[in-house]
Amino acid sequence: MGCGDVGLRVARDLLTGPGAGRLRVLALTSSPDRVGALRAAGLTPLRGDLDQAATLRRLSGVATRVLHLAPPPADGAGRDGWWRDPRTVALARVLRQRSRPTALVYASTSGVYGDCAGALVPETRTVAPATPRAQRRVNAERAVRHLGRAGVRASILRIPGIYAPDREGGTPEARLRRGTPVLQAQDDVFTNHIHADDLARACLRALWRGRPQRVYNVSDAEHLKMGDYFDLAADLYGLPRPPRLARDEAQAQLPVVLLSFMGESRRLDSVRVRTELGLRLHFPTVAQGLRSLSAPGENAHTLSPHPRAALSATP
Numbered sequence: 001m002g003c004g005d006v007g008l009r010v011a012r013d014l015l016t017g018p019g020a021g022r023l024r025v026l027a028l029t030s031s032p033d034r035v036g037a038l039r040a041a042g043l044t045p046l047r048g049d050l051d052q053a054a055t056l057r058r059l060s061g062v063a064t065r066v067l068h069l070a071p072p073p074a075d076g077a078g079r080d081g082w083w084r085d086p087r088t089v090a091l092a093r094v095l096r097q098r099s100r101p102t103a104l105v106y107a108s109t110s111g112v113y114g115d116c117a118g119a120l121v122p123e124t125r126t127v128a129p130a131t132p133r134a135q136r137r138v139n140a141e142r143a144v145r146h147l148g149r150a151g152v153r154a155s156i157l158r159i160p161g162i163y164a165p166d167r168e169g170g171t172p173e174a175r176l177r178r179g180t181p182v183l184q185a186q187d188d189v190f191t192n193h194i195h196a197d198d199l200a201r202a203c204l205r206a207l208w209r210g211r212p213q214r215v216y217n218v219s220d221a222e223h224l225k226m227g228d229y230f231d232l233a234a235d236l237y238g239l240p241r242p243p244r245l246a247r248d249e250a251q252a253q254l255p256v257v258l259l260s261f262m263g264e265s266r267r268l269d270s271v272r273v274r275t276e277l278g279l280r281l282h283f284p285t286v287a288q289g290l291r292s293l294s295a296p297g298e299n300a301h302t303l304s305p306h307p308r309a310a311l312s313a314t315p
Helices: 005-018 033-041 053-059 086-094 132-148 173-178 196-209 228-239 247-253 257-259 273-274 286-291 305-312
Strands: 026-029 046-047 065-070 103-110 153-160 162-163 191-196 214-217
Touching: 005 196, 026 305, 046 053, 046 086, 053 086, 053 153, 065 086, 086 132, 086 214, 103 132, 103 196, 132 153, 153 196, 162 196, 162 286, 173 228, 191 196, 191 286, 214 273
Parallel strands: 026 046, 065 103, 103 153, 153 214, 162 191
Antiparallel strands: none
16 A cells, blocks of 8 residues: 555565565555556556545455555545544555455654654654644554554554655755755754665565564664754765754744754664564665765766656655
8 A cells, every 4th residue: 555666665675585476466556547557567456545445345355464655645534633544544444354464564654753852762652743744643553553453463664754866856955956954053853764775675574574563663773963964965965065044043934844844853763673673774874875876976866766766655
């Protein structure tokens, strides 16, 4: 479900890895225009729309393992349910019918923790969502946990910023070229990242190795402040570093959505994903990840985007 950029990376690994010939991989899509592209990627398209519960009946009993990457709707379930994710609720309801899947992995967001004032955040920390989109993710997690109590081995991945040079919008280059400011050092916030390929591998590990009702922070172990992240990328690309603003200046100049990311500071503890899922990151630092497609003497931003980028969705 939600077979965008990360979903296609997961499919690539499934269809080329060990046991590939024994696996049939299906991808839900509501768009007839995507059917051809999904088939070309080796997937079996399955028509259905998470916003129309009646179209999901064919999902009942069809899969032994389910990867749910689709985000909640942008406005929730209407005026009286802005905090709800009706998509995950509808999916969980249909998966309870007939034979239930062995495992389900849900891709949530680290935004459910809210602002942690730069603290190191383990998966056991109580969620404190501060935005409507994070509230909807918490609601989705509850639906997944409820399904887990019905006998499905459910795992929840809490994911920070996803990046990759071959992902559409997957590097900070465009923002750097626009000269968008960042916060000055004393006002800056910690941010967390995961390379899209490492996230795909984490999804697979969780499908086969995730513990029941378990939450995993899927992040690299690097703890960067947001401004330092953009400075690092600017230096790598040979671009000017972004200007720095005090927080009160930023509030007067920057869009509300951008400010919301500058209002939450946390450092994700990702030990569990390494010790329990056995995931060894291919890109343990952002610098390694941003250079991952660079040839000698060539910056990552000068390369052509990977063909999958045209199909990118969230995650």
